[in-house]
Amino acid sequence: MKRPSTSSRFWLAGVLLLLQPAPSFADPLPPPQHVQAFDAPNDAGGAIVLVWSPAPYDSPGVKYEIRVSNGSADITSGGKVLAQFAADTHYTKDAKLPWWTRPAKATDHYYVVKSGKGMELKNGDAYAFVVAAVRGEERSEAPAVRAVPGPNWINWNQLNNFFVVLIFGAVVVGSIQQAKRKEIFLRRIPGLDAVDEAIGRATELGKPILYLTGAGDMSEPSTLAAAVILGRVSKRVALYETDLMVPHRDPIVMAVCQEITKQGYLEAGKPDAFKEDSNFFITTDQFSYTAAVDGLMLRKQPAANFFMGSYFAEALLLTETGASTGAIQIAGTDSDHQLPFFVTTCDYTLIGEELYAASAYLSREPVQVGTLRGQDIGKAIVLGVILVGSLLASAGVLFGTDWPSVVLDLFKDLK
């Protein structure tokens, strides 16, 4: 049998296309199909989700209208118009939900009614909704659906986050076990190696050491890290019998640091050398504190300044004043926005994670070192995920396919 030529197939396709029934304004407008309303999952309540099937008439010329009324009211005779939008918008796939919590097919319509904007949804009360298709003066309503908003106990959207925490925790525990069995190599961190040098220099010059714990309170990891390093520094300071000044911005941090310093002196076998007022409070105000510490630097001329913890605009004011006094300066911060100032004005800077690594680096305890190895493995995993994710996202765009999102969703919104 002779195959039709390419041109004849083209013409045949064109004719068939013309014969297709095109949607027109003369066609009846069927109501939205399979409309469902249910309590929005994974939230604190006060929200209801509406989903319904896509329709052949979904286009910018047709609109969907959503009406709501309190469950006891008759919605057929009224209700409040909540929203009106083009019929080719508001799909489940646009909702930015991970695939494991999508309440409907990706191609279904999806609309979340939330408390606010003149509408309050009370948990436990029933509400009725009507979804209508509107084309010009013509409208077609689906039967009313009812739902009751309520709070949920688990946010399943963050399941991936939970697994990442578990995996990272397992990696850290595994690394600690490994570190107990064999020694783990730690790369040199010049800023921490310089701690002894700075204390030694201050001792030789007979000048004090200034140690700042940053602007944060005890709930910030960087302040905790700064307090932990203070413990090691105070021990060395006690051994060398050098003066230590630790001015504070937070009274709770001051109280904690007093205990840490005292313990450092005890461990060094010099409890008598400990001075209760080596840790002292100045003020919680940012620039008043800065002015006071700058004054201390200029009057007492400390030989070594330590800037650990989190900092804001005061960073440069502090470190530049310290640099002008000729002190050796070591900074360690997770405030990435202040890093350029520290790098510029300090002799050594612990960048980000090095601040957290300080405790392990200085103590060399296997358990502490193991956590560092765990962090490094975590970073390797993150690098791998970034690489694979970039490839998959690029593949998705290049080939116009959705399947990479199955993997990409796993690493979405990780905090």
Next chain:
Amino acid sequence: MIFLRRQLPLLITFVTGIIFIAQYYVPHPASEELLTTVNKWLQIIGGFALVLGVTSLFHQHAVKIRRREPGWGYSFVLYAGMVGTIVVGLAVNGKESMDGGMTAFGWIYSYTMVPLQGTMFALLAFFIASAAYRSFRARSREAAVLLVAAIIVMMGRVPLGEYLVPVTGDITQWVLNVLNASVRRAILIGISLGAVALSLKIIFGIERSYLGGGRE
């Protein structure tokens, strides 16, 4: 006693740590209420701790005045300022304005505190200039790279610079959006993992030096 000094704080840290990890995954209002309550507790503890801080401040400067240490005059100014502000503040019940007019307490804040804070903040401009001068001296290859990058970015960010050398605008955007952003994100990933690891160490009692001591 060792139970009160060591084990009980570690137990409290472990239990509260686990509860607040779980709290992150629970959207229920009860969970939010728990967080709000604990934050209120923290504020109350912070209020009491402030008394501790002010006591420390008074003690520190009282010693300086008593011993006539160098710079004891500054301590005297601090005492005068603090006591004066407390007295004035108590007299007007802590209000900065009354009957449409400014109180003495408000005057101290508006015409003393605010200008002094502004002055300190303004000093930053001069400090940036001096720090930039020192770091931009091309003494090494790295400093030279920094200098060139800084000149290009400065040109690209200033309207006149971009007008004179239009290409600096695009190069600046590229430096900020590609080089700068990627390095910042790398640092942030390290910081986040470090913070999580430190938090785990504290919750599980691996890191306990913040309690004031080594292992017992």
